[in-house]
Amino acid sequence: MFRKIIFILLGVILFMSGCSNLTKTKEIFHSGNLIVNGVEDFKEGERESISINNEDGIVLEDSSLQGKYTSPIIATEDFNELVASWNVDTPEGTEIELLLRVKVEEQWTDWFTYGKWTQNGNRESVNNQEDKIAKMSTDTLEVLWGKDAEAITYSIELRRKNIAAPGPKVKNIFLALKLREEVEDVSALDEEYLVELNVPERSQMVVPEIGNVICSPTSLSMVLEYYGHNIATVEVAEKVLDNGANIYGNWSFNVAYAGTKDIYSYVARFTSIKDIKEKISKDIPVIASIKSQSENSLIGAPQAYPSGHLLVVRGFTVKDGEEYVIVNDPAAPEVETVRREYKVSQFERVWNKMVYILEKK
Numbered sequence: 001m002f003r004k005i006i007f008i009l010l011g012v013i014l015f016m017s018g019c020s021n022l023t024k025t026k027e028i029f030h031s032g033n034l035i036v037n038g039v040e041d042f043k044e045g046e047r048e049s050i051s052i053n054n055e056d057g058i059v060l061e062d063s064s065l066q067g068k069y070t071s072p073i074i075a076t077e078d079f080n081e082l083v084a085s086w087n088v089d090t091p092e093g094t095e096i097e098l099l100l101r102v103k104v105e106e107q108w109t110d111w112f113t114y115g116k117w118t119q120n121g122n123r124e125s126v127n128n129q130e131d132k133i134a135k136m137s138t139d140t141l142e143v144l145w146g147k148d149a150e151a152i153t154y155s156i157e158l159r160r161k162n163i164a165a166p167g168p169k170v171k172n173i174f175l176a177l178k179l180r181e182e183v184e185d186v187s188a189l190d191e192e193y194l195v196e197l198n199v200p201e202r203s204q205m206v207v208p209e210i211g212n213v214i215c216s217p218t219s220l221s222m223v224l225e226y227y228g229h230n231i232a233t234v235e236v237a238e239k240v241l242d243n244g245a246n247i248y249g250n251w252s253f254n255v256a257y258a259g260t261k262d263i264y265s266y267v268a269r270f271t272s273i274k275d276i277k278e279k280i281s282k283d284i285p286v287i288a289s290i291k292s293q294s295e296n297s298l299i300g301a302p303q304a305y306p307s308g309h310l311l312v313v314r315g316f317t318v319k320d321g322e323e324y325v326i327v328n329d330p331a332a333p334e335v336e337t338v339r340r341e342y343k344v345s346q347f348e349r350v351w352n353k354m355v356y357i358l359e360k361k
Contacts (some may be wrong), residue, residue, distance in 0.1 A: 104127065300342055311330060
């Protein structure tokens with residue numbers, strides 16, 4: 001009898017062990033500072049009332065008003081900041097919400113949310129998100145106390161109001177990381193970047209009432225027009241407005257809007273000016289984030305940008321042996337003076353390495 005009990009207990013233990021293996025969350029490793037997830041990557045995650053297909057990405061099941069996708073655990077190189085972005089279609093009456101958490105010293109943070117995103121309704125981030133490990137500031141998750149994260153997992157919730165209406169379609173998720181040890185590419189670069197792209201000029205300052213706070217949507221509208229989408233600057237501003245933070249400069253919301261125009265659009269963190277040059281050589285303008293404390297920090301700029309600013313890099317040139325970056329600076333007082341040339345040596349010092357990338361599919 002005693003032996004029989006032992007065998008039964010052993011069987012239970014083995015069964016439970018087997019069940020544990022079946023439900024264990026999958027883990028994958030990613031190297032580098034930009035994680036791009038698409039349809040094939042989504043197939044590795046967990047699904048609740050959603051399906052995944054090659055054409056539309058993540059979609060709601062026909063009978064569902066809401067559903068959720070959860071990624072595998074993504075092990076990474078050590079990083080201390082993260083900005084997420086997405087390419088999603090959200091028809092009228094639908095929305096998505098991206099949530100993520102990171103692991104620091106074997107401990108997971110709480111779930112942080114990017115808030116509600118929809119291209120047709122009320123978009124809003126969530127303020128004052130913080131736990132003892134990390135905090136979320138609008139579009140950027142930061143690890144606290146000088147520590148590093150070593151893994152990420154994210155989930156995306158899809159919702160619609162009407163079961164008969166089309167639901168959201170999630171095409172891509174992007175995660176831009178600030179690595180603890182950033183490796184700059186020092187390989188040789190040819191001079192194909194010494195070109196100037198024909199990016200239309202726009203000034204944010206000519207827009208009434210909100211002109212002084214819309215550098216991001218103005219830069220975005222210039223690049224959208226470059227790709228054939230001539231949308232009024234004020235309309236772009238309305239479509240990227242973050243009602244939660246009451247700002248137009250939520251990086252994730254800006255590129256999400258560009259993604260609704262059938263453009264591959266994301267936030268990235270570059271390691272050097274060479275990364276911008278490579279994009280320019282491929283006819284891809286770059287929206288860059290800068291910050292300067294005085295006008296002397298960036299000679300030729302319309303003003304200093306102590307609170308941060310976005311502008312469009314459209315090319316490079318060399319004059320008298322000095323390399324210059326050619327930009328469309330939306331802070332110019334009128335359209336005629338938007339095109340500017342700044343010394344690359346000065347631009348590198350005020351640029352924080354963050355960019356928006358918009359590419360044709």
